[in-house]
Amino acid sequence: MAALPLGFLLVILQALLCFSDDVKLKPKPASKPVRLFTEEDLKNYNGHDEGKPVYMAVKGVVFDVSKGKEFYGKGAPYNALAGKDCTRAVAKMSLDPEDLTHDTTGLTEEQLQSLESVFKDTYKAKYPIVGYTARRILNEDGSPNKDFKPEDQPNFSIKDEF
Ligand code: HEM
Numbered sequence: 001m002a003a004l005p006l007g008f009l010l011v012i013l014q015a016l017l018c019f020s021d022d023v024k025l026k027p028k029p030a031s032k033p034v035r036l037f038t039e040e041d042l043k044n045y046n047g048h049d050e051g052k053p054v055y056m057a058v059k060g061v062v063f064d065v066s067k068g069k070e071f072y073g074k075g076a077p078y079n080a081l082a083g084k085d086c087t088r089a090v091a092k093m094s095l096d097p098e099d100l101t102h103d104t105t106g107l108t109e110e111q112l113q114s115l116e117s118v119f120k121d122t123y124k125a126k127y128p129i130v131g132y133t134a135r136r137i138l139n140e141d142g143s144p145n146k147d148f149k150p151e152d153q154p155n156f157s158i159k160d161e162f
Contacts, residue, residue, distance in 0.1 A: 035131035037062050039084070042133070046083025047073045053130075057085035058119050060102065060136025063127040085133050091115035102135060 045055035053066040065072045072082040080095050085102035091111040
């Protein structure tokens, strides 16, 4: 086998190194930015305006539940959950107005476990994440919440940016 000139091999090696640097340093930009939603923002996506997507939040994660319009759309059985963070309602499987809140104070161990499984097996498995509630990412004083971790879910593509 004829030996390749050393210079030629070096050029190839350099090209490979440059390429791998590019891959490491330039993450592919996400097609859509992830949003931070205030309670007011989220209300705009409660399903009442048929021209808009339907969003709801569980545990501070905002899901686009538009493909579940038969559940969450205008006049649908779970429409009360749309346009807000209704973690408590999902944990208790309740549509009682006082449970339509992010507040999980006083939930039983069983309710918290049920919340986890619905969050994972229904919401994360079925619906794309479009953002997070401001309450989840920011502390009460507006400073960043250091405990915040982006969800590890397949259709959330820019998690590395957080
Ligand atoms: C008589 C009472 C109820 C019945 C018969 C019922 C029935 C159902 C059925 C059949 C499904 C599955 C639909 C499917 O995957 O094709 C479902 C899903 C669901 N139910 Fe209920 N339900 C009831 C009460 C409630 C209440 C009070 C809540 C309050 C939060 C609730 C929350 C949900 C949620 C979050 C889903 C998942 C929807 C999705 O896939 O996005 N359900 N229910």
